[in-house]
Amino acid sequence: xxxxxxxxxxxxxxxxxxxxxxxxxxxxxxxxxxxxxxxxxxxxxxxxxxxxxxxxxxxxxxxxxxxxxxxxxxxxxxxxxxxxxxxxxxxxxxxxxxxxxxxxxxxxxxxxxxxxxxxxxxxxxxxxxxxxxxxxxxxxxxxxxxxxxxxxxxxxxxxxxxxxxxxxxxxxxxxxxxxxxxxxxxxxxxxxxxxxxxxxxxxxxxxxxxxxxxxxxxxxxxxxxxxxxxxxxxxxxxxxxxxxxxxxxxxxxxxxxxxxxxxxxxxxxxxxxxxxxxxxxxxxxxxxxxxxxxxxxxxxxxxxxxxxxxxxxxxxxxxxxxxxxxxxxxxxxxxxxxxxxxx
Amino acid sequence: xxxxxxxxxxxxxxxxxxxxxxxxxxxxxxxxxxxxxxxxxxxxxxxxxxxxxxxxxxxxxxxxxxxxxxxxxxxxxxxxxxxxxxxxxxxxxxxxxxxxxxxxxxxxxxxxxxxxxxxxxxxxxxxxxxxxxxxxxxxxxxxxxxxxxxxxxxxxxxxxxxxxxxxxxxxxxxxxxxxxxxxxxxxxxxxxxxxxxxxxxxxxxxxxxxxxxxxxxxxxxxxxxxxxxxxxxxxxxxxxxxxxxxxxxxxxxxxxxxxxxxxxxxxxxxxxxxxxxxxxxxxxxxxxxxxxxxxxxxxxxxxxxxxxxxxxxxxxxxxxxxxxxxxxxxxxxxxxxxxxxxx
Numbered sequence: 276x277x278x279x280x281x282x283x284x285x286x287x288x289x290x291x292x293x294x295x296x297x298x299x300x301x302x303x304x305x306x307x308x309x310x311x312x313x314x315x316x317x318x319x320x321x322x323x324x325x326x327x328x329x330x331x332x333x334x335x336x337x338x339x340x341x342x343x344x345x346x347x348x349x350x351x352x353x354x355x356x357x358x359x360x361x362x363x364x365x366x367x368x369x370x371x372x373x374x375x376x377x378x379x380x381x382x383x384x385x386x387x388x389x390x391x392x393x394x395x396x397x398x399x400x401x402x403x404x405x406x407x408x409x410x411x412x413x414x415x416x417x418x419x420x421x422x423x424x425x426x427x428x429x430x431x432x433x434x435x436x437x438x439x440x441x442x443x444x445x446x447x448x449x450x451x452x453x454x455x456x457x458x459x460x461x462x463x464x465x466x467x468x469x470x471x472x473x474x475x476x477x478x479x480x481x482x483x484x485x486x487x488x489x490x491x492x493x494x495x496x497x498x499x500x501x502x503x504x505x506x507x508x509x510x511x512x513x514x515x516x517x518x519x520x521x522x523x524x525x526x527x528x529x530x531x532x533x534x535x536x537x538x539x540x541x542x543x544x545x546x547x548x549x550x551x552x553x554x555x556x557x558x559x560x561x562x563x564x565x566x567x568x569x570x571x572x573x574x575x576x577x578x579x580x581x582x583x584x585x586x587x588x589x590x591x592x593x594x595x596x597x598x599x600x601x602x603x604x605x606x607x608x609x610x611x612x613x614x615x616x617x618x
Numbered sequence: 619x620x621x622x623x624x625x626x627x628x629x630x631x632x633x634x635x636x637x638x639x640x641x642x643x644x645x646x647x648x649x650x651x652x653x654x655x656x657x658x659x660x661x662x663x664x665x666x667x668x669x670x671x672x673x674x675x676x677x678x679x680x681x682x683x684x685x686x687x688x689x690x691x692x693x694x695x696x697x698x699x700x701x702x703x704x705x706x707x708x709x710x711x712x713x714x715x716x717x718x719x720x721x722x723x724x725x726x727x728x729x730x731x732x733x734x735x736x737x738x739x740x741x742x743x744x745x746x747x748x749x750x751x752x753x754x755x756x757x758x759x760x761x762x763x764x765x766x767x768x769x770x771x772x773x774x775x776x777x778x779x780x781x782x783x784x785x786x787x788x789x790x791x792x793x794x795x796x797x798x799x800x801x802x803x804x805x806x807x808x809x810x811x812x813x814x815x816x817x818x819x820x821x822x823x824x825x826x827x828x829x830x831x832x833x834x835x836x837x838x839x840x841x842x843x844x845x846x847x848x849x850x851x852x853x854x855x856x857x858x859x860x861x862x863x864x865x866x867x868x869x870x871x872x873x874x875x876x877x878x879x880x881x882x883x884x885x886x887x888x889x890x891x892x893x894x895x896x897x898x899x900x901x902x903x904x905x906x907x908x909x910x911x912x913x914x915x916x917x918x919x920x921x922x923x924x925x926x927x928x929x930x931x932x933x934x935x936x937x938x939x940x941x942x943x944x945x946x947x948x949x950x951x952x953x954x955x956x957x958x959x960x961x
Contacts, residue, residue, distance in 0.1 A: 293927065297785060429928045431782035438781050439774035439933075441952040442640060443945060567934060570913060584636065584945035585772045586937025590782075591910060592922075594929025602786060602927035609784040614957035 276612060279312035279357045281383050282369030286397060286424075287313075288335060289601035290367065295328040297605065306612050311363055318342040318350040323362060354383045358390050365611070367604060368396040374498060374514070377401035388412045388420060395607040397424030397600060399498045403514070406505050413618045421607035421617050422506070426499040427452050428600040429593030432578045434610070436507035437617065443582035445507050447547040450578040451571045452499040454595050455483050455490040456522050456542045461573045463530060464539065470525050482574065493521035493542060493557040500544035500555060503578075508546070510553060518556040525559060533561040539569060567591075619955060620668075622655035622700045624726050625712030629740060629767075630656070631678060632944035633710065638671040640948065649955050654706055661685040661693040666705060697726045701733050708954070710947060711739040717841060717857070720744035731755040731763060738950040740767030740943060742841045746857070749848050756961045764950035764960050765849070769842040770795050771943040772936030775921045777953070779850035780960065786925035788850050790890040793921040794914045795842040797938050798826050798833040799865050799885045804916045806873060807882065813868050825917065836864035836885060836900040843887035843898060846921075851889070853896060861899040868902060876904040882912060910934075 280287055294301075294308055301308060309325035320326055320341055327346070334344050342348045357363060366387040370380045377400035384401050387394050389412055396402065401409065402422050413420040426432045432452070436445060451457055455477060462473035474491065477483035489495045497519045504510045522542055533540050538561040546555045562569050567589035571577035577591035593599060611617070623630055637644075637651055644651060652668035663669055663684055670689070677687050685691045700706060709730040713723045720743035727744050730737050732755055739745065744752065745765050756763040769775045775795070779788060794800055798820060805816035817834065820826035832838045840862045847853045865885055876883050881904040889898045905912050910932035914920035920934035936942060954960070 297927075300787070301785075429931075431778070431931070434782055435774070435778070435933075438953060438958075439777050439949070441956070442644075442948040444643070565913070567913065570908070570910065584640075584937075584941065585949065586942055587935040588772075588774070589934040590778075591932045591934070592930040594927075598927065599929055605785040606782070606928065610781060610958075613784070613959045615781075615953075616956045 276306060276365060276608075277309050277311050277363040278365045278367060279314070279363045280310065280367045280369065281312070281314045281354065282371075282398075283313055283315045283335070283341060284369065284371070285597040286600045286604070287369045288332070289597040290369070290604055291328050291332055293598065293601045293605055295332070304609070306609065308608075312352070312357055313341060314352055315341050318348070319352040320344050320347045321349065321352055321356065322347040354386050357392070358386055363392060365393040365395065365608065367608070368394055368398055369604070370398055372398055372400040374400055374403065374494070377404045381405065384409060384420070385412060388416055388418045391416045391418050393419040393611055395421045395604055395611070397604055399425045399502065403498050403501045406502065407511055410618045419611045419617050421611055422502065423607045424600055424603040426502050427576045427578070427593065428595065429603050430576045430578065431590060431593065431606070432503060433506060434606070435578070435588065435590050436503065436580060438615070440580060440582050440585055440588065443585040445580050445582050447581045448500070448503050448507070448545070448578065449568065450496070450500065450503070450544045451541050451568050451576055452544055452578065453490055453496045453542060454574040454576055455487065456496070457572065457576070458482050458574050459491070460522060460525070460540055460542070463525065463527065467527060469527065470523065491521050491523050493519045496542060496544045496557045500546055500557065504546045504553065504555065508548070508553065512553070512555065516555055518558070520558045522559055529559070536561070536563070538563050541568065541571070543568070619649060619708060619951075620652045620654050620706040621708045621710060622657070622706045623653065623710045623712065624655075624657045624697065625714075626656055626658045626678070626684060627712065627714070628940040629943045629947070630712045631675070632940040633712070633947055634671050634675055636941065636944045636948055638675070647952070649952065651951075655695070655700055656684060657695055658684050661691070662695040663687050663690045664692065664695055664699065665690040697729050700735075701729055706735060708736040708738065708951065710951070711737055711741055712947070713741055715741055715743040717743055717746065717837070720747045724748065727752060727763070728755060731759055731761045734759045734761050736762040736954055738764045738947055738954070740947055742768045742845065746841050746844045749845065750854055753961045762954045762960050764954055765845065766950045767943055767946040769845050770919045770921070770936065771938065772946050773919045773921065774933060774936065774949070775846060776849060777949070778921070778931065778933050779846065779923060781958070783923060783925050783928055783931065786928040788923050788925050790924045791843070791846050791850070791888070791921065792911065793839070793843065793846070793887045794884050794911050794919055795887055795921065796833055796839045796885060797917040797919055798830065799839070800915065800919070801825050801917050802834070803865060803868070803883055803885070806868065806870065810870060812870065813866065834864050834866050836862045839885060839887045839900045843889055843900065847889045847896065847898065851891070851896065855896070855898065859898055861901070863901045865902055872902070879904070879906075881906050884911065884914070886911070
C-alpha cells in the first residue's frame with residue numbers, strides 16, 4: 276500500500292514511528308506500507324521509492340523544517356503533487372482542526388476522495404462540518420473515508436458504532452470524550468483544589484493547552500458528539516444544535532454535593548432520540564455508581580451506546596497521547612486493507 | 619445475498635425473525651437477504667425463490683417438525699444439498715455445541731468453507747477445537763469465517779479484538795463471559811442466600827439449564843477464553859491448557875470476606891502473556907472497585923484487553939437472550955457484506 280501523510284505534528288511523527296515499529300507484523304498480514312510523501316505546512320518530502328522511516332525520524336528529531344531533508348525535501352510540495360503523480364492508494368490527513376472552515380484538511384480530503392484515494396483522518400474539522408458531503412464524494416469515486424481517530428483517538432467509539440453495532444439502530448449515545456477535562460475533574464476531586472489550580476497542573480504536565488478553552492468549555496466534546504451523531508445516527512446536525520457547557524464554573528461545593536449521594540461529576544456528551552427528535556447536550560453531570568461511565572476517571576475516556584437489537588454497549592479505555600492516536604490511525608488503515616467499506 | 623440456516627432452536631428462530639424485522643434497513647444498505655434453506659435435526663425446508671420468513675415463523679410457532687412445512691419441507695435435507703445446489707453465498711451454523719467432537723457443526727462448517735461458502739456461526743465446538751484448521755480451509759477457498767457469537771453473543775469480544783485492536787498486539791485478556799454464573803453470584807450477594815438456592819432461582823426463570831454444569835463449573839467461560847486466545851493471540855491451545863474452576867463451592871463467607879475489602883466476587887477468565895508463555899485460568903476472583911470489570915453485574919458480560927499500542931480497552935454489555943445472540947450473527951453477516959476479511 277502506498278501512502279501519503281499530510282500533517283507532521285506529534286501524531287504524524289508517532290505514526291511514522293509506529294509504521295516502522297510494526298513493519299514486521301504488518302508484513303506478516305501481507306501489508307507492505309510504502310510512505311511516499313510526508314507534507315507539513317511549508318512543503319514536504321517526496322520519494323517515489325518510499326521514504327526511509329528511520330532516517331526521516333532521525334532528521335526530524337533535530338530539524339523542524341522538513342523541506343530541508345536532503346533526500347527529497349522540497350518547498351511547495353502539496354496535495355496537488357499527490358494528485359498529479361497518481362502514485363498513492365491512501366492519504367493520512369493529520370493537519371490541525373479548524374472548527375469554522377475545516378481547512379486545510381477539507382481541501383486535502385476532498386481532493387483525495389475526488390481522485391479515488393482512500394482517506395484516514397484524525398482531523399475533526401472537515402468531518403464535523405461536512406461528513407455527509409465527503410461520504411458522498413467517497414462513494415461516487417469508490418474511495419474509503421475512515422475517521423476513527425476523530426472521536427477519542429484510541430477509544431474505538433466510531434468503529435464500535437459502525438462495526439460492533441452493525442445491524443442495530445442506535446437510540447442514544449453518552450460519552451466521557453475529553454481526557455483533559457476528566458483529568459482536571461479528578462484533580463479537583465482527589466486533591467480538594469479549585470478549578471484554576473487543577474487547570475494549571477494539567478497545563479504544567481502538558482495535558483491542557485495554554486489556551487484550554489476548546490477542552491474546558493466543552494467544545495471538544497461537542498465536536499466529537501456531533502461526529503458520532505452525524506455518522507452513527509445518520510443525522511445532519513451542526514454545533515448550533517448542541518447545548519454546550521463546560522467545567523469552568525465547577526467548584527468544590529459541586530463535588531461535595533454530588534458525593535453526598537455517592538455520585539461523581541463528569542463532563543458528559545449526550546444524544547438521545549425521543550419523540551420530539553434528537554436532544555443533544557454537553558454538560559457537567561452527577562453520575563451514580565451504577566452508571567457504566569462512573570469508573571471512567573482521569574485521562575480515561577468512555578462511550579455508551581443503547582441500541583435496539585444488540586442492547587447496551589459500553590466501551591472504556593484506549594491509551595492517550597500521540598502514540599495511541601497514531602495507533603488509531605493505523606487501525607483504520609488496516610481495516611481498510613482488510614476490505615472494510617466504511618462508507 | 620443467498621443464505622442457508624442450519625440449526626433452528628431459539629437463536630435460529632430469533633435470527634429469522636430479525637431478518638424479517640430488519641429487512642427495510644438492510645435493503646437501504648443494499649443488502650437483500652434471501653433465506654433459501656432452514657435445516658433442523660430431522661431435515662428441513664428448501665425454497666430456491668427464498669423462504670417466506672413470516673409464514674415460516676407462524677408455522678414454527680405451532681409445529682416443531684419443520685419437515686412438515688407444506689412449501690418445501692423435506693426429510694433428509696442436509697448440508698450436502700446446499701453444497702450440491704450451489705445456490706447460497708453464506709451458511710449460518712447454529713447447531714448445539716459439542717465440546718468433544720464439535721459435531722455436527724464441524725462437518726457443516728468444513729463442507730461449506732471447502733466449497734467457498736462463507737460461514738457465520740455461534741457454535742463454540744468446532745471453533746474451539748479447530749479454528750486454525752478451519753481458518754486455513756476458508757483462506758484456501760476464498761471464504762470468510764465469522765465467529766462473533768461464540769464468545770459472549772451480543773458482547774463484541776472477538777470483533778473488538780480483531781477490528782477495534784487491529785494493529786495492536788494483545789498482551790492479556792480478562793473476561794466476565796458467562797451470564798448465568800454472574801447472575802447466580804449477584805443473587806447470592808444481594809439476597810444473602812446460598813449457592814444452591816441461587817442456582818434454583820436461575821433455573822426457575824430460565825437463566826440456568828437443568829444440568830448447569832457447563833456454566834457453573836467454569837467450562838463455558840473456559841471455552842470462550844480458549845477461542846479468544848486462539849483467535850486473537852494466534853495460539854493453538856486446548857481446554858487442557860486452562861486451569862478451570864467454577865462457582866459451586868462459593869459461600870456467603872467468601873462474599874463477606876471480599877466485601878470487607880470493598881471487593882466483589884466474579885468468575886473471571888484470564889489469559890496473560892508472561893516470560894514463561896501464556897498463563898490461562900478460569901476462577902472465582904475478588905475484584906476491586908477500581909478494576910474495569912467491577913461493575914459487570916447480573917446477566918451482564920464484559921471483557922478487558924491490554925494491548926501494546928492502543929492500550930487498555932474494556933467492553934461491557936450487549937443484551938442477553940436469543941434475540942441479542944441472533945443480532946450478533948446478523949452483525950457478522952453485515953460486516954462480511956461490507957467486505958471485511960476476518961480470516
